[in-house]
Amino acid sequence: MSGPRPVRAPRGTELSALGWQQEAALRMLQNNLDPEVAEHPDKLVVYGGTGKAARDWRSFDAMVRTLRTLKQDETMLVQSGRPVGVMQTHEWAPRVLIANSNLVGDWANWEEFRRLEQLGLTMYGQMTAGSWIYIGTQGILQGTYETFAAVAAKKFNGTLAGTITLTAGLGGMGGAQPLAVTMNDGVAICIDVDPRAIERRIEHKYLDVKADNPAHALQLATEARDARRPLSIGLLGNAAELLPQMLAEGAPIDIVTDQTSAHDPLAYLPVGVDFDDMATYAAKDPAGFTTRARESMARHVEAMVGFMDAGAEVFDYGNSIRGEAQLAGYDRAFAFPGFVPAYIRPLFCEGKGPFRWAALSGEASDIHKTDKAILDLFPENESLHRWIKMAGERVHFQGLPARICWLGQGERDKAGDMFNDMVGNGTLAAPLAIGRDHLDCGSVASPYRETEAMLDGSDAIADWPLLNAMVNVASGASWVSIHHGGGVGMGRSIHAGQVSVADGTALAGEKIRRVLTNDPAMGVIRHVDAGYDIAESVADEKGVRIPMREE
């Protein structure tokens, strides 16, 4: 019987599969479960509550075995983390097609999902967990950095210096918050119930210090704020208890958000439950746990609204906490906005989103070379330059070295093409896997997050991510995925992902140019269709054809 064991992707140029396209899928699957990358590798959980890379260890072994023998004209089909078939296709087809956590509308809730999961029939794929392109906390760091930069631009004259941000959740993605705030020169107090989460972020240099108690955290925070010195402070405790307490005491907070795993009520610790008892209690009485977690989230959100009423900038950071608080009967849950309509949508209109690449060689120098090359390729993009420079200095690689930056229509294909040439001419030691988060401009329908408050009310239309996946299959991506429930939970999102492997061949170049043109173009056309002017200008400028505008 196969069981938990440490997993690490091979490095170097020796192949254990029949080609780099298959080898890349194999290494990225293994990399997702690298203890440096995954939150709970022994349970195959990568990040985001219970987001998994494979359904069970037997399925993991079968995928590894199959990828090693998969031919250049074959495609492995993965159904919620389990390989279910190998089909003969052709060399332009993806080597892997993945569908994770999808349920028919009326059945698309956590209860039914858990029932099916317990029967061993499905798994939660989150976004990049089950589609094998999670690169550790850096992946979310850039988006979080951009979001806080946008908050600074909107409310604080372009810098968070002299402000205090209060948030919770220091998990796989939430752990990016402290560094994103300090990169914007602000002070952050970050609450988590799990002492290991705090220790881990300090170890990875994403978090600066740990406070002994709320008063100590506030003292450290106000001292740093007054000196306009960036500082991030970890605070152990339950956010549903500490936020109301800090609000009542009049804590001088400027910005409030949250990244606990609120999208999954079984991953949010209710007030009055010990952290050590959480897993047993959630397994024993999921319904009772859910009710208590939602009640606590209502208290948590009520305090966030309280901070907003007191003048703070408050936003939902895409974890569905407003929806859960509303389910518990709190009627002002949606008083503050989600971060996408508040800050990110204009970027989506330009086809911008979280572009990323991982060095299959395992060599940090490959990423450093791509950093330099991308700066040379886009000499005028100041925010890109600021980010790449800071990332080079402060980001600690987890697993295979990787980089992320937000690029848009007309930029991603250029970068991809250049990377493929760098592999082809030997500048890089081995191929790159080029992918993105599902949280992208044209790849997701998620009415509480990416598609909240669309101009034409099309928030819940899920044709777009399906078209996105199909277009990536048709354009030559190396693996393509369609997931349900990532980010915000069951019943609330449908999204797609793609990864393309730059192996230096002419064929890979052809595929990459198409995929990295068409994939962001989905964002442009989606936003043109919804009536956004910026998207119309981008479509005109970049030559994105839209039949309904050609009358």
Ligand code: NAD
């Ligand atoms: P995670 O499960 O790795 O971490 C969640 C953390 O919350 C854990 O450390 C846990 O101990 C802590 N926690 C749980 N209950 C708590 C409570 N009551 N008080 C204080 N801390 C508590 O999850 P993650 O990967 O960090 O993701 C966090 C959330 O952010 C998820 O809901 C995810 O879907 C969402 N998310 C947001 C974005 C975005 O771009 N904004 C992107 C992806 C995901």
